[in-house]
Amino acid sequence: MSRSLNEIEAMALKAARGAGLPWGMAQEAGRAVRWLQSHGLPGVEALAQMLPGEAGAAPADLGGHWQGRLCPLLCGASLCDTAARFARGEGVVMERVLHPLLLLPFAAMAGAQVGRIVVVEWEGAKAACCGARLAVTGPQVYEAGPVMLRCYAVQEAADSRAPGFRGDVEPQAWRMLEGLAARTYAPESAESRRLGAGAGDE
C-alpha cells in the first residue's frame, strides 16, 4: 500500500504512543519509521513487531559498550544524544539489540549532527548513513534480533542514495499500527459530546 510519508510518520507516532511510549519517544519513533520507509525499508513492519513484543532496555550508561537486551528506540535516542562521540572517532558496541533496523535513522541523525557518515553493522548487514542519505550492503537488514551491533564513523562510504517521497507499507503491519493508534483515542461519552464539540452545525 502506498502511503505518504506524513501519513506514515503520524501513524507510527500514534501507534508508539498507543503502545505506551512517552510522547517524546513516540515522536522519535514516528520520525524513524518515516526515514526508513522513505528509503524503501520496512519501518512499519519493524515497529509493528517491536511495539507489542519484548520491551527492550535502555543502555545502563552512555559509554561505548551497551549491554543487555536493548530497545532500538531508546538506544537510538541515546545514540543521537551522544552524537559528539562520532566526531571524536569513538563508536558504540551494543551487545544484544532488538529490531536493529530501527536504529538506522538515529545513526543517520547522529551523523548529520556532527557531519560524519555513521556505519551501523551487524552480522550480515551493514548500513552507512548521514542525514537523509543511506547506503546499505548485505541482504539481512530486516531481522527481529537481538543482534550484536557496532556503530562507528567513517570518512567515506559506498554510493549512498537519497530518500524517496512515498512509502510502500505492508498492509498487515499497517493494520497492527492502526490498532495501537486507536488506543490514543478517547472513547466517546455523553459528557464529552456535550462539552467537547469543535465546529458546530447550523
Added chain:
Amino acid sequence: MRAQGAQGGRDPAQVMRLSRLGSFHQSRLSFMRILTRRMAGEAWWFTRPEFAVDAGGVGHAIYCAHGPERTYSLVAFSHALPDEARSDRVIAQAWDATFALFDGVPDAADIDRLRANVPLQEAGRLSARELSLSRANRSVRLWEHVVARLASGAQPDAGEIARVGYLMRTTAVYGSGKMGAADREMIADRPEFAAPFQVEMLTVYLIRAFLRDLVEHMARARGADRAVPLDPAVARRIGIGNSTGLGMAPFLLNHPQLLNNWIAAREGALARVRALPSASAEELAVFERVLAQSIAMADLWSTEHAGQAARVAGLRADLRVLQAHVAAADLREGHPWERLFVWAEGALGEEAQECLASLLLEPYGALVDDLAQGMADDSAGFCIDGAMEVQRLRAALRRTYGWALELDWADPAQTARAWYVSEAKLEPRLGERAREPIEPYEQPLAPGRDAARLWQALQGAKGSVAEFLLAHPEHRHMVRRVQICADAPYAEIRGNTIAADLMPMDMLRCKLSFFGAVHFDPRSDRWVRICLFGNAPYPEELSAENADFWPYPPVPA
C-alpha cells in the same frame, strides 16, 4: 534551514501572549497575498478546459492555473446535496462540492480516479499527483438569493452579499500528504510553493472562480434567456467562507519552528518600518488610504459573538482615534512610524495595535516582502543537543517559560482542560479534565505545564542533557521544545493552553490571520467562520495593479 530570528522585533513575552495572537490581522505577508502577488508578477494565466455540470448542478469542472514552469488544476465535483445532509462538522459525509488540486493537467483516467475518491473526502484515497483535498457547503441563503436574482435578470442585493460574504464555505482544505496526497517535501523546492500554505491558498482561489461560474450556470438553468451573469463588481465582493474548529488550534503547538518563522517575518517587517528615519508623501498617502479602508472593513465586520463584537467595537473606535491622531501628527520626519507605534501602544487596544502593525507594512513592499521567503520551515527536523549541560537547559527553559514557572499548577483552574482526540470524531477536542475520563488520552499540547514539570525534574540534576534523558525519557518532548525555543524566539505561545479560561479562538485567529482571513466571526469560543479572497480579483482579472491591496474594501462615499 535554521529558525528565523527577527532583527529588532518586539519582545516575544509581549507578542506571544494568547490575547495578542488572537488580535492579529492580515498583512502583506499573509499567504493569500503572497500567492496573488506571485501569480500577477509572473503573469500566470488561467483556463477552464472542462465545465460539465448539468442543469441540476451535478458534474465536474477543471480549472488550470499556468505558471512559468508548471500547471496546476483544480478538479471540482459538484453534487446535489439535500438540505438535511449539509453539515459544517469536519466529520460530515456529504458536501455540496468537493475538490482536489492536481499537479499538472489531469487526463480522463485521472478524472475517473478522482471521481471515485474525492467526493468521499477522508474515506477516499489520493495519489502523489494530488496536492490538496477540499470540500465546501453552500450558504443556503445567499446561494438561493443569487441564483434567483440572476435567473430573473437582476443582480443580487449588495446588502445580502455583505451580510453573508460567500456562496460556499469550505470545511477543510487538506494538504501535505493527507489521505495519500503528495507530501510537502515533494514540492517544497518549487519557488511557487516556497511560502507556507500556497497549495491550499491556490486551491481556495480556484474554488472561488468555480463557484462564481457555477452560480451563473444554475441561474441560466433556471432562468434561460432571462438570466444574466454576475456584475463583475458584485462578484468581487463574494469570497469563500471557511468554517474552522478546534482541529486547527493544535497546529501552532505542533509546529513551533513554523510558528516562529511566521511571527519573526512579521516582526522583522515591522521593525524595518519602525526604523525608517522619515516617510515620503506617497508612503504616507498609502498608509492613510489603507487606514481609511480598514475603518470601512471594521464597519463591515459583523459577528454575534459577544466577546468578538466588543473587540470589533473597540477596534472601530480605536481606528478612528488613530485616524484623528495621524491627521494631526507630523509623520514626515523624525522616525515617524516608531513614534506612531509607541503612541499606539499607550493609546489603543490590542486589536488596533495589531491592525496598525499590519498597516505600517503596506507602503513598504520593496522593504518587507522578501521576508515571505523565510516563512516556511523545511528543516529536516530538530535534533536534540544531548551534549548541552543541564544547567544551560535550565537557563534556556527559564527564558522561554518563566511565565509558566510563576503559575500555581496545583490550582485546578490551571489544568482544567485537556486536549484529546475522540474515538468517534478522530479530531482534536478540548475537554474538562475533572468531568470527563480523558486524562489518559491527553495530547502533548500543554507546554507550559510540561515545562514546569521538567523544571522540577531538573532540580539538582547535573551533567549532560543526554544523561538526563536517559534517566527521564518522559521529558524528551519538552526538552526538544526548550531547545527549539532557544534559537527561535517566537516558537512558543506564552500562555497556558489548558487553563479554565483558555480561549481557543485566539489560536485559531492567529493562524487564520496569516492565511489572510478577515471578518472573523466566532460562533462559539471553539469555532469560527471567516472569509477568504473577498474583494480579490478573479483569475481573468488578476494584474499587477490589483494583486496586492485587494483585501481592503472601497471606502463608502
